[in-house]
Amino acid sequence: MNDRIHFDSSRLTLEEKVGQLFTFYNTGKELSELTEKMIRDWKVGGIFLDMGSLDHPEQVYRLTRAMQETALQTGSGIPLFISADLVAGAGCKLASGGAVHFPKNKAIGAAGSADLAYETGRITATESLAMGVNFNYSPVVDINNNPLNPVIGTHSFGEDRDQVGRMGQAVIRGYQDHGIIATAKHFPGHGDTSVDSHFDLPVLPFDRERLSRFELEPFRLAIAAGADAVMVGHIAVPALDSSLMPASLSPKMTTGLLREELGFQGLIVTDGLSMKGVTSRFSQAEACVMAIQAGADILLALARTAEEAGPMVKAVLDAVLSGAISEARLSESVDRILRMKAKYKLLPHSFHIPTYDPAAFHRPEYEEVSLRVARAAVTPVNGFQPYPGRGAGTPEPAWTLICEHQLGTFAEQIRSAGVIKTEHTLKGYEELLPLLKEGLPPDPVLVAITYNKRMRSEVLQELNRLAAGRAGGSVVLVHFGSPYDLEHLPNVPAIVLYDRAPSLQQAAAETWLGLGSHH
Numbered sequence: 131m132n133d134r135i136h137f138d139s140s141r142l143t144l145e146e147k148v149g150q151l152f153t154f155y156n157t158g159k160e161l162s163e164l165t166e167k168m169i170r171d172w173k174v175g176g177i178f179l180d181m182g183s184l185d186h187p188e189q190v191y192r193l194t195r196a197m198q199e200t201a202l203q204t205g206s207g208i209p210l211f212i213s214a215d216l217v218a219g220a221g222c223k224l225a226s227g228g229a230v231h232f233p234k235n236k237a238i239g240a241a242g243s244a245d246l247a248y249e250t251g252r253i254t255a256t257e258s259l260a261m262g263v264n265f266n267y268s269p270v271v272d273i274n275n276n277p278l279n280p281v282i283g284t285h286s287f288g289e290d291r292d293q294v295g296r297m298g299q300a301v302i303r304g305y306q307d308h309g310i311i312a313t314a315k316h317f318p319g320h321g322d323t324s325v326d327s328h329f330d331l332p333v334l335p336f337d338r339e340r341l342s343r344f345e346l347e348p349f350r351l352a353i354a355a356g357a358d359a360v361m362v363g364h365i366a367v368p369a370l371d372s373s374l375m376p377a378s379l380s381p382k383m384t385t386g387l388l389r390e391e392l393g394f395q396g397l398i399v400t401d402g403l404s405m406k407g408v409t410s411r412f413s414q415a416e417a418c419v420m421a422i423q424a425g426a427d428i429l430l431a432l433a434r435t436a437e438e439a440g441p442m443v444k445a446v447l448d449a450v451l452s453g454a455i456s457e458a459r460l461s462e463s464v465d466r467i468l469r470m471k472a473k474y475k476l477l478p479h480s481f482h483i484p485t486y487d488p489a490a491f492h493r494p495e496y497e498e499v500s501l502r503v504a505r506a507a508v509t510p511v512n513g514f515q516p517y518p519g520r521g522a523g524t525p526e527p528a529w530t531l532i533c534e535h536q537l538g539t540f541a542e543q544i545r546s547a548g549v550i551k552t553e554h555t556l557k558g559y560e561e562l563l564p565l566l567k568e569g570l571p572p573d574p575v576l577v578a579i580t581y582n583k584r585m586r587s588e589v590l591q592e593l594n595r596l597a598a599g600r601a602g603g604s605v606v607l608v609h610f611g612s613p614y615d616l617e618h619l620p621n622v623p624a625i626v627l628y629d630r631a632p633s634l635q636q637a638a639a640e641t642w643l644g645l646g647s648h649h
Contacts, residue, residue, distance in 0.1 A: 139464035146206050147464045148446050149173030151422065153213060153399075154439060155432045157182045159189055161196040167436055169197060169205040172443050175467055176211035178430060179263065184214065186228040187261050191486045194262025198483055208468075209476040211311070211428075213265035217285060218631065219250065219500070220257035220491075229257045230496045233503050234582075234629035235270055235297070236613075239287035241506035244300040250503065251304020251312075253496045258310050260490035262483070264474060265311040267361060267399070271298040271348035272320045284582060284612060284628050291344055295351035302355045311474060314352035316363030316401055317388060318370070318377055319345030331376055331407045333366045341369060350392060358470060359397040360388060362426065364407025376407055378421055385425035397427045397470055404432035414438075415445035422446060422455050427463040497633070504637035507628065511616060514623040515603055516644030517549065527551045530571050533578040534559060537610065539632045540578055543639030550576075559585055559611075566592045570605065576642070580610035580630040590618035597622045608638050 139147055153176030156165045168174045177197055184190055194212050201210045216222060221229035232238070232250045241247075251269075258266060273294045274286035287297040298314060305312040318341065320332065334341065349360065362384055364376040370383050377383040378400045388394050403409075403417045412420065418429050429446075433439030449455040471477050517529075532554045533541045544550060551573060556562060559579040566589075577593065579585070597605035598621040607624035609615065616624065625641050627634040 139461045139468060142206075142464065144450060145447065146173045147460055148443060148450065149206055150175035150208070150464050150467050151427065151429050151446065151460075152176070152418075152443065153178050153211060153428050153430050155180050155402075155430075156193070156197075157434070159183060159185050159193065161193060161200070164433075164436060164439070165197065166200055168433075168439060169200045169210070172439070173206040174210070175206070175208070176213060176265070176428065178267075179212065179214040181223055181225075184223045184225065186224055186226040187220075187257070187491050188228075188486060188488070190224070190261040190263070195483050198262070198481075202478065202481075207478060208471065209478070209481040211265045211467075211471070211476070212263050213267055214258070214263050215267045216254055216258055216263065217268040217270060218629070219254050220261065220263070222631075229261070229491045230254070230500055231631050231633075232500050233507055233627075233631045233634050234284045235287045236274075236284035236628040237507035237631070237634060238301075238503055239290075239293055239297055240509055240626075240628060241503045242293070243503075243506060244296055246499065246503050246506065247297045247300035248304040249499045251301040252308050253304075253499060255305045255308035255310040257491055257496070259308075260484065260487060263310070264476065265313070265359070266305055267313045267315065268305075269298050269301045269312065269314065270316070271295070271314045271352055272316055273344065273348060291347050295348040298348050299351050299355035302352055302357045306356060306358060309474065311358045311397075311470070313359040313361050313399060314349055314357045315361035316365065317349055317360050318363070318365065318367060318383060319349070320363050320365055330410060331364060331366055331374075333368065333374070336367075336369060338369045341367065346387075346392070349388075353392055353394050353396075357396060358473070359399050359428075360394055361399045361401055361430075362388065363401050364405055378403075378408065378426065379412070379417060379424050381424045383424075384421075389425055395466075397466060398425060399428040400426050400430050402430050402432060415441045418442045419445050419449045419454065422449070422459065422463065427466050500631070500633040501636060504627075504631065504633035505640070507634065508637050508641050509613070509626040510624075510641070511626060512620065512623045513602070514606065514625055517547075517642055528573055530554070530573045530575045531578070532556065532562065532565065532575060534580050536580055536630055537578050537635055539635035540608065540610075540639050543636060544576070544642065547639075547643050549643075559589060563589045563592060566596055570596050570600070574604040574606075576606050576608065578608040578610070578638075582611070582629070584612050585615050587618050590615055594619045594621050606642070608642060610634065610638070 152174045219230045219232035221231040270285045275289040287294040302312040362378045366374040371380045531550045534556045610627045610630040
């Protein structure tokens, strides 16, 4: 308990308090001069590891260790929240791999098991902490019921409200039971939008009743499951705030709805304040002040130089000095941050940097969980039948495989079965169109493509047209992408995988080759 008494916000200087509110992006594989300055001079409370910071577990461990040592020795003296978007396992963003990359949420939703969802959370937490990441900006609990959504898509557990809520709760418990902070996002719901808030401000046009019954329900369930953080998105909701202010900067949505009505007591984190949903109207420095006024605790801010970062910190400091942000409002957030740091052993007395343990990653039993999710997620459609050649002695290599280069695990499995006569490798699924225009070979064709958003309809329609003119089952699609794409493919027997995680590629190959029973 001494930690909590010792680290009451009253012990911190005004500059140290303001520093605790900031989580700045780190953009490189090593501790940069800029990140070091942020920790040392501005006493920041957190650092977010973007894609460029994540190469392999040992590199991430060295980076996070250097950050924590800087915070303890020359920074605030308080350990950092080190966060990342590990939405599909600790390995999902590692450029060189080295930790488990789980199927994306849509596949977890399709697998339908809350127990497996919990296990993915547990393993992600264990591997993340072993790399020094203690705060995960996951899970997405948006309900993806709009086929035109350009950004959420397969990051969502699906379009069914209750399924999204159930899976979200399981993953949150998996993370937090095993020592890493979970973040339900993107409040109040980014699912039924057709605009990407990275590029503009999406508007949710629904009335209060519909929002309460639908969008907000998974957040209620996340809060009930004990989620320690909620990320507020840059989404305008006229029914809740007629000024069209993004939720992240709206007192009505951040404090009124999330804090007061839904009773959320944990940390409120803004989505990245450099996104166009905010910066099309405000500077990041203005947005930092507005987000704190709205009720946020943690400002997720991107600064590429000290000249960009300085004004953001100064803006919040000046706002407190001028009374635009009350000292009480500031202390409320800082106390909340310090309580959470106490809970997760991120105060000087309770914190220790673990030694690096290579055996903590990629364990066979972890991979087995990933494969169990993948096998349960495989969804056959349009009368898909497995490859018929088993049991008839050695199969003739008769098939043409058209496969994207990112699907190497799948291609390798199919190749080793000895059924492929010719092969075409594509750089991206769009390259399928010119190939189809030349016409398909007379042999049966297996097409494997992937994309993490919706595919261009003309590519799929052309595949459908060619398949319609062929004998049934001689064109088969293995689709590592959005289930919404299938509306363009009524004549193509297919299996849907939702995503291209390695375990999904293996499960797809097993399914096509007729090995093992999947639903």
